[in-house]
Amino acid sequence: xxxxxxxxxxxxxxxxxxxxxxxxxxWGIEMEQDARSxxxxxxxxxxxxxxxxxxxxxxNVGDIVCIPHGSKHLISGKSNTTCVPxxxxxxxxxxxxxxxxxxxxxxxxxxxxxxxxxxxxxxxxKSLPKVIYLNNTTxxxxxxxxxxxxxxxxxxxxxxxxxxxxxxxxxxxxxxxxIRAYLEQVDINGGFxxxxxxxxxxxxxxxxxxxxxxxxxxxQLAVTAGxxxxxxxxxxxxxxxxxxxxxxxxxxxxxxxxxxxESQENIVDVxxxxxxxxxxxxNRLFKTKVGVTPANYRRKNLV
Numbered sequence: 352x353x354x355x356x357x358x359x360x361x362x363x364x365x366x367x368x369x370x371x372x373x374x375x376x377x378w379g380i381e382m383e384q385d386a387r388s389x390x391x392x393x394x395x396x397x398x399x400x401x402x403x404x405x406x407x408x409x410x411n412v413g414d415i416v417c418i419p420h421g422s423k424h425l426i427s428g429k430s431n432t433t434c435v436p437x438x439x440x441x442x443x444x445x446x447x448x449x450x451x452x453x454x455x456x457x458x459x460x461x462x463x464x465x466x467x468x469x470x471x472x473x474x475x476x477k478s479l480p481k482v483i484y485l486n487n488t489t490x491x492x493x494x495x496x497x498x499x500x501x502x503x504x505x506x507x508x509x510x511x512x513x514x515x516x517x518x519x520x521x522x523x524x525x526x527x528x529x530i531r532a533y534l535e536q537v538d539i540n541g542g543f544x545x546x547x548x549x550x551x552x553x554x555x556x557x558x559x560x561x562x563x564x565x566x567x568x569x570x571q572l573a574v575t576a577g578x579x580x581x582x583x584x585x586x587x588x589x590x591x592x593x594x595x596x597x598x599x600x601x602x603x604x605x606x607x608x609x610x611x612x613e614s615q616e617n618i619v620d621v622x623x624x625x626x627x628x629x630x631x632x633x634n635r636l637f638k639t640k641v642g643v644t645p646a647n648y649r650r651k652n653l654v
Contacts, residue, residue, distance in 0.1 A: 354546075354553045355530065357560035358475045361605055366522035368463040370444075371507050378451035378458065379427030379434035382418075387464040388479075390417040390529070391426060392500055396458035399430045405482050413487030415500065417529050419479035421464075428458055461504055465526050473605070474543040474592055483533050496528040546590035551576040555587065555595070563603045564626045569595060603627075604640045611649040618645050 371394070382389065391400065393410045400408045400416050402424045408416060409430075418424055425434045435450065443450050467476055485496070503521045506514045539545045546552045555576040559567070572595050573583035587595045603625040610621050622633035622645075637645045 354556035354560060355475070355527070357557065358473055359527065361609055362473065362476070363468040364523060364526060365466040365468075366463060366519055366526070367466075368503065368507060368518045368522055369461075371504075372460045372462070374428065374451040374458045374460070375453040376428040376451075376455040376458070377432050379425060379429075379432040380437050380440050381425050381434040382423060382437050384423045385421035385464070387421050387466045388417060388419045388526075389421060389424075389462065389464045390415060390525070391460055391462045392416075394459040394461055394504060396428070396456060398458055398460070399425075399427055401425045401427075401430075402482050408482070408484050411487060413497070413500075415483075415485045415487075415496075415529065417483040417485075418481070419476075419483060420481060422481055426460075428456070461500075461507060463522055465522070474598075475547075478543040480533075480537075483529060485529065485532050485536070496525070496532055499525045499528055541590060543591055546587075549586070549590060551578055551583075552587055552590055555583070556591075556598075559595075559599050559602055563599070563606050564624055566626065567596075567599060572599075600636070601640070604637060607633075607637065607645065608641070608648065611645055612652055621645065 391410070392415045393412050395412060397412075398410050400410060402418065402422050407430060408414075410416060427434055440450055487497075499521055503518060503525065506518050506521065534544060534548055539548060546556065555572055558572070558575040565571075569580055569584065573580045576583050576587075578586065584595060587598070591598055593601070607621055607625045610616060610624060614621075616624075618634070619630040622628070622630050625633075627633035627636070634644050637643075637648070641648055643651065
């Protein structure tokens, strides 16, 4: 399993697709700061998306914009249109009296959001930019991304058998394709995203993710990257933001939290699965990192 897949599998990505929105000018919605990552794809017309502190984006048909950290943003038919709060728009929509239903130019938007498990604090999530804009006219919006978006549009357009499940899977795929396209499009100079692009460090991350139980040494990890120990340590710290052994420890804790909630294994077996032969040492480390013992963590989160 590649490094990104391992991270996303542990992050337990949850996705939601909104109903297809049809507006006529003038229209505008103000989305407040949210813990979730929103995305928008323009299906018809044109619109503007504005994130405070970022350059305004004029979207054309087929363009996709992702707001990874749920930053406040405004989306409207014209750049200077006054926007109503999303809560006001949502209230009107749900009582069957949607706003912006005039007779002027029509805009159709598809959107939704991605959500990571709150307890997952991984460098990948922190390294995502404030805005990801994929222009439909560029090569980065590749065939697979385009096909996933088109299939989503088909599923949203009608009540079909299993549509909810299909949409969930398609949005999961869409997120990965957005990140892949972004990595291909942008010249990234550092951070975890750069680590994903660096084959050497990415191979090392993959090895840690696949075998957290292994008694890794720095020399062994450097071999997985095909680098000298000193160069490996320097490059890993520069890109990932922490030392290899620190990352390994944090990954082991993340995996142990996952096992604790998804199985009935006793604590000593959980410890062994993530590389700790001493239950006492594992308990101490887990409490230092998480704030509670493994047993208490399981008890609190399974209530």
